[in-house]
Amino acid sequence: xxxxxFLQQVKVLFDAIGEHIEAKEADLDVxxxxxxxxxxxxxGQKVIVNQQASMNEVWLASRExxxxxxxxxxxxxxxxxGADFWVYLERALALLTA
Numbered sequence: 001x002x003x004x005x006f007l008q009q010v011k012v013l014f015d016a017i018g019e020h021i022e023a024k025e026a027d028l029d030v031x032x033x034x035x036x037x038x039x040x041x042x043x044g045q046k047v048i049v050n051q052q053a054s055m056n057e058v059w060l061a062s063r064e065x066x067x068x069x070x071x072x073x074x075x076x077x078x079x080x081x082g083a084d085f086w087v088y089l090e091r092a093l094a095l096l097t098a
Contacts, residue, residue: 062092
């Protein structure tokens with residue numbers, strides 16, 4: 001994957017995350033800062049999603065831990081267990097909204 005393709009896929013992912021949170025009508029703020037997307041609740045707790053262009057990865061950090069994802073077969077998958085990005089994001093969001 002070229003860097004341009006990677007950056008396009010990250011943009012698609014970041015946009016989808018924002019739309020997903022908006023559709024959930026959760027009381028969360030989504031802030032984009034270039035390569036970083038912050039999702040924050042009213043208590044100041046955050047989930048961070050950021051791009052690592054040098055590795056062609058997206059990283060997700062939450063209270064539960066940190067995870068790395070690569071784009072494969074049309075989706076972002078965990079580099080350790082192959083699970084879909086959205087599984088990990090949903091768990092992280094559940095902790096923010098609990």
